Amino acid sequence: MADLREEGFQPAVLRSVIGNLPEMLAHDIHRTGEQAIYIEAEPQMGRYVQVLMDRHGEFWVECVSNHFLAEEKKLDEAQESKLVELGFFAPEEETSGHPNWWWNAEGITTSFEVARKMARVLLEVFGLSPLHTVWIGRKILQPS
Numbered sequence: 001m002a003d004l005r006e007e008g009f010q011p012a013v014l015r016s017v018i019g020n021l022p023e024m025l026a027h028d029i030h031r032t033g034e035q036a037i038y039i040e041a042e043p044q045m046g047r048y049v050q051v052l053m054d055r056h057g058e059f060w061v062e063c064v065s066n067h068f069l070a071e072e073k074k075l076d077e078a079q080e081s082k083l084v085e086l087g088f089f090a091p092e093e094e095t096s097g098h099p100n101w102w103w104n105a106e107g108i109t110t111s112f113e114v115a116r117k118m119a120r121v122l123l124e125v126f127g128l129s130p131l132h133t134v135w136i137g138r139k140i141l142q143p144s
Helices: 014-029 077-085 111-125
Strands: 010-013 035-042 047-053 059-063 101-104 133-140
Touching (some): 014 133, 059 111
Antiparallel strands (some): 035 047, 059 101
16 A cells, blocks of 8 residues: 555544544535545555545545455444444445445534534444544546
8 A cells, every 4th residue: 555645645543534524524525526535444454534626616425335345354244233323234246336335414504414424434343443534535537
């Protein structure tokens, strides 16, 4: 895995990230172009959650799927069940073009609700402590 520091990512305590995420999302809605905020739970594990924001301010939250994880790092059945419980759709690259678990925040009007969904993945699916150090960064997405 590439060094996240070289990609402009910064380590942060999860509790702080969760507290600041709604403001970060609200700020990014007003930027031009498509944005992504990416939170890597554990760089050596490859587990991440990201929110994609298009130029219309619509949010899509993605959680890594087992397709991208080494065998010993894959999400177990309970973790995948929790994603379903949280409203995520399973990866279906062949039919929907989504290789990861995904949730469309259509109709969600506040960045707080989107940030809460991301926090629940980190805390309830990945099982992280609020004091866990995560890596967070922004990506500018290229138009397709």
